[in-house]
Amino acid sequence: MHYNGDFLNLSGAGHQELAPHGGINHKGDFLDLLRYAKYPLKIELPPETARHGADVEIAHSTTVVAVLYRDGVMIAGDRRATAGTSVIYDRAEKVLQIDRHSALAISGSPAIAYEIARILEHSFQYFRRSQLQELSLEGKLRMLSRLIRENLSMALQGIGGVIPIFALYDLNADDDGNGGKIFFYDALGAHFENVDFATTGSGSIWIRGVLRYLSRFGETALHEMDQRQAAIAILRLLDIASEYDAATSGYNAKVKIFPTLKTVTRTGVNTVSDDDLAAWYAEAQPNVEE
Amino acid sequence: MRDEPYRWIEAIQDRRDYIEDELRLGSPVVGVTYDEGMMLLTLSKGQRKIFEVHDRIALSAIGHPADIERLRMLVTDTASVQGFQNATEDINLHRLTNYTLAPAFKQAFESIVGEAYIIKMLLAELGSTSGKNQFTGINFDGIVRTDPSFAVIGGTETIETGMQKYLTATKTDADRDLTTAFQLALETWAIGKELSSREPEEAESEDTQLETKQIYQIIDTAREEGEIEAGVLEASQQGTSKFRLLTSQEIEEALK
Numbered sequence: 001m002h003y004n005g006d007f008l009n010l011s012g013a014g015h016q017e018l019a020p021h022g023g024i025n026h027k028g029d030f031l032d033l034l035r036y037a038k039y040p041l042k043i044e045l046p047p048e049t050a051r052h053g054a055d056v057e058i059a060h061s062t063t064v065v066a067v068l069y070r071d072g073v074m075i076a077g078d079r080r081a082t083a084g085t086s087v088i089y090d091r092a093e094k095v096l097q098i099d100r101h102s103a104l105a106i107s108g109s110p111a112i113a114y115e116i117a118r119i120l121e122h123s124f125q126y127f128r129r130s131q132l133q134e135l136s137l138e139g140k141l142r143m144l145s146r147l148i149r150e151n152l153s154m155a156l157q158g159i160g161g162v163i164p165i166f167a168l169y170d171l172n173a174d175d176d177g178n179g180g181k182i183f184f185y186d187a188l189g190a191h192f193e194n195v196d197f198a199t200t201g202s203g204s205i206w207i208r209g210v211l212r213y214l215s216r217f218g219e220t221a222l223h224e225m226d227q228r229q230a231a232i233a234i235l236r237l238l239d240i241a242s243e244y245d246a247a248t249s250g251y252n253a254k255v256k257i258f259p260t261l262k263t264v265t266r267t268g269v270n271t272v273s274d275d276d277l278a279a280w281y282a283e284a285q286p287n288v289e290e
Numbered sequence: 291m292r293d294e295p296y297r298w299i300e301a302i303q304d305r306r307d308y309i310e311d312e313l314r315l316g317s318p319v320v321g322v323t324y325d326e327g328m329m330l331l332t333l334s335k336g337q338r339k340i341f342e343v344h345d346r347i348a349l350s351a352i353g354h355p356a357d358i359e360r361l362r363m364l365v366t367d368t369a370s371v372q373g374f375q376n377a378t379e380d381i382n383l384h385r386l387t388n389y390t391l392a393p394a395f396k397q398a399f400e401s402i403v404g405e406a407y408i409i410k411m412l413l414a415e416l417g418s419t420s421g422k423n424q425f426t427g428i429n430f431d432g433i434v435r436t437d438p439s440f441a442v443i444g445g446t447e448t449i450e451t452g453m454q455k456y457l458t459a460t461k462t463d464a465d466r467d468l469t470t471a472f473q474l475a476l477e478t479w480a481i482g483k484e485l486s487s488r489e490p491e492e493a494e495s496e497d498t499q500l501e502t503k504q505i506y507q508i509i510d511t512a513r514e515e516g517e518i519e520a521g522v523l524e525a526s527q528q529g530t531s532k533f534r535l536l537t538s539q540e541i542e543e544a545l546k
Contacts, residue, residue, distance in 0.1 A: 099529075130370075
């Protein structure tokens with residue numbers, strides 16, 4: 001008897017006992033557990049809906065950016081969600097906390113991206129709870145790779161591609177060292193460590209060069225900036241992106257919608273408050289009247 | 291055997307005696323509340339005994355390690371899947387106990403040809419803003435007991451009664467801080483330990499009144515072979531997961 005009150009499973013498909021009699025192999029793998037519970041991890045599309053390979057263009061209308069600063073990583077995103085040329089929503093959260101020391105910034109199909117973030121969060125927790133230890137940094141990176149690869153068929157059909165930036169803080173870093181780490185993924189799930197910064201989404205092409213400039217020739221190098229300096233730099237970058245990219249929103253003064261900024265540091269993931277953002281935005285845009 | 295009711299009852303009784311005998315020397319577990327949450331405490335030898343099940347649920351047990359592990363995974367898996375399919379707020383101890391754990395305990399206990407679970411389990415659930423804290427004890431036969439403020443599990447009922455008596459007699463107010471809660475739980479554990487080391491007949495008749503000095507002697511002796519393990523569900527924890535184990539530093543501090 002395993003009754004979980006799930007109406008979709010009333011037919012009996014998900015009614016097996018989970019552990020004691022079923023004897024599933026225990027290695028703390030949350031995806032195995034979901035498969036066992038008959039949770040549909042993939043959306044199956046009929047083959048005729050597949051687009052021609054050559055036409056594929058992964059939609060990722062947004063701008064998300066992460067920079068390594070003095071205390072760790074600052075990771076940020078604009079708030080606009082679009083469909084074609086329409087603005088659908090202006091309060092989208094594109095930077096999501098995954099656990100105490102990691103956050104994910106998403107560009108691409110929101111439905112799949114949120115699902116990936118959710119599976120990731122639950123996977124890390126499940127590993128810790130079942131195996132009685134935290135999943136290693138490399139283990140966390142691999143988990144995200146697997147999820148992106150699982151989603152490949154959707155990405156290839158041009159409707160569900162997701163390209164995230166993953167920011168973590170490595171607690172094993174020396175006390176005086178910076179444990180902040182930024183990883184960038186491609187559509188196949190390969191991950192690359194970016195040392196100073198990463199940006200993705202349709203607006204990213206407008207700011208990548210600026211980031212490079214700041215990192216290399218800026219008055220204060222990105223990795224030496226304090227929280228305030230890094231936040232001001234990021235607010236300016238997102239402002240540039242919104243200037244040239246229709247799918248990226250700027251600061252909306254009428255309703256006070258700011259970009260999302262989070263810090264990933266030794267003390268955990270923190271969201272920069274609206275009050276701080278308002279003050280820093282005024283500094284970032286000295287000529288703008290509120 | 292089922293068509294011979296007397297033999298079935300006898301077999302169940304034998305099984306009960308066997309399991310109780312196996313459990314008698316188990317290291318007791320104490321659950322108490324404090325101003326910021328709930329605590330489970332025990333002394334363990336090498337194997338971990340206090341576990342995180344879900345955001346607001348912790349578990350401990352006495353019994354055979356393999357049975358503990360199996361049932362711990364059953365409830366952890368169930369909570370993880372349900373928390374993912376619905377929302378983590380939809381997970382509650384009442385449902386996990388009544389629909390998942392208690393039936394599994396009862397079934398194993400009464401299937402007299404199958405293997406028995408040698409286990410007594412104690413779970414704690416930190417109440418949300420609307421709900422209340424709850425301790426839930428599940429006996430090997432599937433009988434469930436709940437209490438909002440404290441709970442114990444020990445090898446036999448006599449041990450448990452002795453521990454409960456101590457808890458109710460010494461109970462400081464529910465607003466106690468972490469250190470006071472830790473000391474109260476540890477002392478109660480020592481009472482249980484003392485009772486389990488006595489012969490069953492003695493345990494029942496003898497007075498369980500112990501001097502504080504005696505209690506701490508028992509604890510000191512026990513610490514030579516094992517380690518104090520305490521886990522808390524703490525409302526003030528950042529994030530959704532409220533469970534953490536006390537660090538050895540915190541334990542040393544609280545013992546001073």
